Amino acid sequence: MSGERGERSDRSDRGQRPSRPTRAERNPRPPRSNQSDVDYVQPARRVAYEVIAAVRADDAYANLLLPTKIQRAALNTADAALATELTYGTLRMQGYYDRVIAIAANRAVTAIDPAILDVLRLGAHQLLATRIATHAAVNESVSLAKQVGSRSATGFTNGVMRAISRVSADEWREQVVAEATSPDDKLAALYSHPVWVVRAFRQSLLAEGRQDELEELLAADNEAAKVNMVALPGLTEPGLRASLGELDAFSPTGFVLGGGDPFHLMKEHDGTIRVQDEGSQLAALTLTRARPVKKDERWLDLCAGPGGKAALLAAEALAGGAFLVANEVVPARAALVRNALAPVPLDVPVWETDGTTIAERHADTFDRILLDAPCTGLGALRRRPEARWRKQPKDVAELSGLQSNLIDAALSALAPGGILAYVTCSPHIAETRGIVTTALKKWGDSVKQLDTASVVQSLSETELDLAGDPTVVQLWPHRHGTDAMFITLIERTK
């Protein structure tokens, strides 16, 4: 598609470091009353396009870049919601839309100019998953193509968009399924996940005897996550959660925000309420409430950045009379931990050491350790729309080496009788049960797994539907409405 690789408009954004406004932002086109004006791109669509392009070209994170773009473009509430839906919807369903585009364009998507492919992905989303009028979706996609591609790209975009619009969403699903190369490829296509992720999820569900839930799980990843918040226990009024939203089904500290800007609320309450997934709250509380806290216990959050769980641990340590240390190897993330801890009136040192070396100076020291391990994040795909396309099987292999070293270090740093909570926001077997099995083998009768399911059930507001071996708890978006957090408690016996 050489003719489409022409001059691009100013795409100076660099994703994670949004700094200079783009030319379009500096000189926004005023809305025109003439709908047939093919140059006009509605600001919400432009913002969505710019984020999608920055995610592809600059490895930007949509959840960080989008709010900045929305603010710069001064979008009103309705347009901000539209830009968010278009961005997240397009990025999540990118794998599916690429299959549709390949059929409609009669060429592999790898043969399409990436900037034009972004235009087509955004256009396909509008045609197949929104109520946006066909003419608006087609015309504005062509306008965008004109601005980011060459003259011939305009005709190409027009042709592909019209081809997509001629067939209903249901018929497209049939065509895409007909081209799938295997049953797993069919699931990957329909639910827009990479095949290796589909297989990894099946393995995780299989470990619980719940493999029949696979399609439900894949579908749940494509739903927008609710805004879940934590109210730090002991630092907020008991009735606050109910006054701000709906109480969480399981977490005794959480609620689903009823409306309004969560960050504004967070400021208003001096950081004692903050955005936090319900599963993350359960993970932190599983450690702090596994058994009654004795005064002066020593706690460690080994991989604390950006500090969401550290803040909850600190509130619980304050209530129980324990000491807490937080550790985070990346200095910028350690700064975020300090910010997260600021609302809790407890002196929490924040160390910046490599967690794998923690036992060199602090062996046999801590009564409770949270190891919320660096992981692929495959359990949080609802909230990180592009993550599924960015992660690769090799990431699992790399991370599992680090996870094994961290769990060993954490077990060495536990005092005899102390408890480790090993947690990941990934359900991948290699990052969860695999890591734990290896550590248990290595440590023999010096450690034992605890009945983690009983601990989680005992602190939960209502009973959770948990399956399989009770020494591990796997939460799921489709079953619990949480991220797919994995939690297990291990006690050091000697």
Ligand SMILES: C[S@@+](CC[C@H](N)C(=O)[O-])C[C@H]1O[C@@H](n2cnc3c(N)ncnc32)[C@H](O)[C@@H]1O
């Ligand atoms: C899953 S995140 C922790 C999330 C955190 N518990 C929270 O709730 O906000 C894992 C963290 O581990 C950090 N990390 C990675 N390797 C590490 C190491 N060797 N030692 C300590 N921290 C590490 C990462 O920078 C990342 O901030």
